[in-house]
Amino acid sequence: VQLQASGGGLVQAGGSLRISCAASGLTFSGYHMGWFRQAPGKEREFVAGITRNGGTTYYTYSVKGRFTVSRENARNTVYLQMNSLKPEDTAVYYCAASSSILSSYNSNYGISPTYNYWGQGTLVTVSS
Numbered sequence: 001v002q003l004q005a006s007g008g009g010l011v012q013a014g015g016s017l018r019i020s021c022a023a024s025g026l027t028f029s030g031y032h033m034g035w036f037r038q039a040p041g042k043e044r045e046f047v048a049g050i051t052r053n054g055g056t057t058y059y060t061y062s063v064k065g066r067f068t069v070s071r072e073n074a075r076n077t078v079y080l081q082m083n084s085l086k087p088e089d090t091a092v093y094y095c096a097a098s099s100s101i102l103s104s105y106n107s108n109y110g111i112s113p114t115y116n117y118w119g120q121g122t123l124v125t126v127s128s
Helices: 102-108
Strands: 002-006 009-012 017-024 032-038 045-050 057-059 067-072 077-082 091-098 122-127
Touching: 002 091, 017 032, 017 091, 017 122, 032 067, 032 077, 045 067, 045 077, 057 067
Parallel strands: 009 122
Antiparallel strands: 002 017, 017 077, 032 045, 032 091, 045 057, 067 077, 091 122
């Protein structure tokens, strides 16, 4: 299984960026997907999640209204559209895949052990 995140880079505060995560080696449509991030000196935190059919999305409070998670099962890809970026969004962003049953995912989408596979991360830097 491979989760390849891409699209990170340097952006000014207030700008936008879309990062992607391409999955291979698994039946993508059978997995819920999540985005996490880890800022320098901080613990990894949940950012956004989306159920396997894309019907339900979840966000951490600090990104609600600014970030949008989506997926294209035909392309085995999950996206994170990030708007109105702030310097505090600077982090390495990781995608992750979960094979949990739906009821379990809906309760535990925000915690790392819910996810079976992790990508290598892509760095997003927001300058002030």
